[in-house]
Amino acid sequence: MNTIAEQVAPIAAASEVKVETPFRRFCTAFLDSKVATTALIVLGILIFMALFAPLISPTNPYDLAVVSILDSKMPPGTKSLDGVTFLLGTDGAGRDLVSAMIYGLRISLGVGVMSGIFAMAIGATVGLIAAYFGGRTENIIMRIVDIQLSFPAILVALILLAILGKGVDKITIALIIVQWAYYARTVRGSALVERNKEYIEAATCLAIGHRRILFRHLLPNCLPPLIVVGTIQTAHAISLEATLSFLGVGLPVSEPSLGLLISNGFDYMLSGKYWISFFPGIALLITIVSINLVGDQLRDVLNPRLDR
Amino acid sequence: MTVFIIRRLMQSVLVVFVMSFLVFGGVNLVGDPVEMMVSDEADQEERERVIRSMGLDKPWYVQYGLFVANAAQGDLGKSFVYGEQALGIIVQRMPATFELALAALLMAIVIGIPLGVYSGLNSESRFSKVIMAGSILGFSLPTFWVGLMFIMVFAVMLGWLPSTGRGETVELLGINVSFLTTNGLSHLILPAVNLALFKISLVIRLARAGTREIVHMDFIKFARAKGLSTQRVIMVHLMKNIMIPVVTVLGLEFGGLIAFSVVTETVFAWPGMGKLIIDSIQGLDRPVIVAYLMIIVLVFVVINLVVDVLYSILDPRVRIQDVKG
DSSP states (O other): OHHHHHHHHHHHHHHHHHSOOHHHHHHHHHHTOHHHHHHHHHHHHHHHHHHTHHHHSSSOTTOTTTOOGGGTTOOTTOBOTTSOBOTTOBOTTSOBHHHHHHHHHHHHHHHHHHHHHHHHHHHHHHHHHHHHHOHHHHHHHHHHHHHHHTSOHHHHHHHHHHHHOSSHHHHHHHHHHHHHHHHHHHHHHHHHHHHTSHHHHHHHHTTOOHHHIIIIIIHHHHHHHHHHHHHHHHHHHHHHHHHHHHHTSSSOTTSOOHHHHHHHHHHHHTTTOTHHHHHHHHHHHHHHHHHHHHHHHHHHHHOTTSOO | OHHHHHHHHHHHHHHHHHHHHHHHHHHTTSOOHHHHHSOTTOOHHHHHHHHHHTTTTSOHHHHHHHHHHHHHTTOOOBOTTTOSBHHHHHHHHHHHHHHHHHHHHHHHHHHHHHHHHHHHHTTTSHHHHHHHHHHHHHHHSOHHHHHHHHIIIIIIISOOSOOSSOOOOEEETTEEESTTSHHHHHHHHHHHHHHHHHHHHHHHHHHHHHHHHHTTSHHHHHHHHTTOOHHHIIIIIIHHHHHHHHHHHHHHHHHHHHHHHHHHHHHHTOOSHHHHHHHHHHTTOHHHHHHHHHHHHHHHHHHHHHHHHHHHHHOHHHHHHHHHO
């Protein structure tokens, strides 16, 4: 028995490669664009850097033993008294900017991704419920979504943070509240179409529970637009977090994201010390652009209307 | 049409009421204003006197009822910090913000539409690729960082334009405006461009998408076949049709401009409502926060209403669908 299974396995594996699975087709289509592929690679590197920040960054910006106020506001390329070269200079507190940026990226990406995931979970559930049950449930939910979306995200977030106060958890909560409505609207849109298809009717006839129909049958078929909105919204969330931190209502000084680093540099900008704000901004820009480019390509690839 | 407008009006009134409730409830959770008003040495009697004078001793629903009754008469309470009517303080700052937002809106239209139509008509040309790349950047760049870079380049390095404040203002119809003096105009340029950047990108995208879709339609072909000049086809037949999404989105985005002016005003120390709200949040100045929010809600509701009505004039299908539904 064993030997037969062993013999069959490689053949099965080999034939699997040739079959054009939807996933494989999706990958080929995605990698078709050089720009998007580059963006994906850059994004991969950024995520890697954020995950392994303590291993990669030249110094630990939180380690007070290493950080010296004597090194503060050094222009890029200067050497510290200990012989450490500050590639991109130091900030107002004497932290190496490269290290501060890598740690800042960690916080920025973390807040953006976490809030995105939670907002997606909440929004998708609410949107599915609205589309599936219809009637009054749908009316009430969509009215709330409409009203919330008629106010700009930054305003809602600003007020929420004024109430909640500063902190990583607080800003994540604010971003979730700001974002869920986008997901709800997207999911409802595609679920409305899917709901009337035969497989949902079949599932209903089989007397499968509502929950199972919603999450096992309806949700998987609504995923493509959800993924697209998810990437773009995450970029928005990162940008929004940076903005709020800049306004002084986002993160506390003890946990500097890229936005807070830029904000710190603002004070020194008028005296010509541009790098403290400039480089974290570039890092933020690269992050957001690469996410947006990946999102754009995802939209093109996953859009069934553009028959590829 | 009348039915449509009445329905929308009623919906707007409802939204204002719900929002007033949410705003009032939410802001009431912010900090303890008594702590700020009363010095540490004050005795209990003094504290109670302050609490009473601010009406904070009454139950919340009475406070809310009073708030609505007063708000209807234009009284949104006195600022804890300035000691003046909150509404008055905001109204005083309003022209600055509106001037900034309108300038940005104008830029979005004047710069965005021609670029968008051009890149829609010549989507393969190199210049339109540059335009599209630029619009991706415009979407991705965080407003506040661009503002900082503007200050760095144009104010610090080149020294061409001032970076803070409104500059000289002159009175126009009883309102102070900056754009009529050279000094004021020079102060307006950087913040307005900064605020407009995102909208320019948006208009480029909309105009381009609209152009690409409409260019292939029969009525454009027919207009060409009639022998109309390219200029007329583009300026009249094409423009009319791409304007529908552009008007809607820009109308809705005008509110966004006012909201985002919070960021631009903070960067450029522009003395508008946005800077006021940031200061008020940090100072826990409740009446000003509430008044600002209520005014913003009103502004948004009015904008949404106007856009809906405009939209239904431009595209009658919307109106019919709504009345049926």
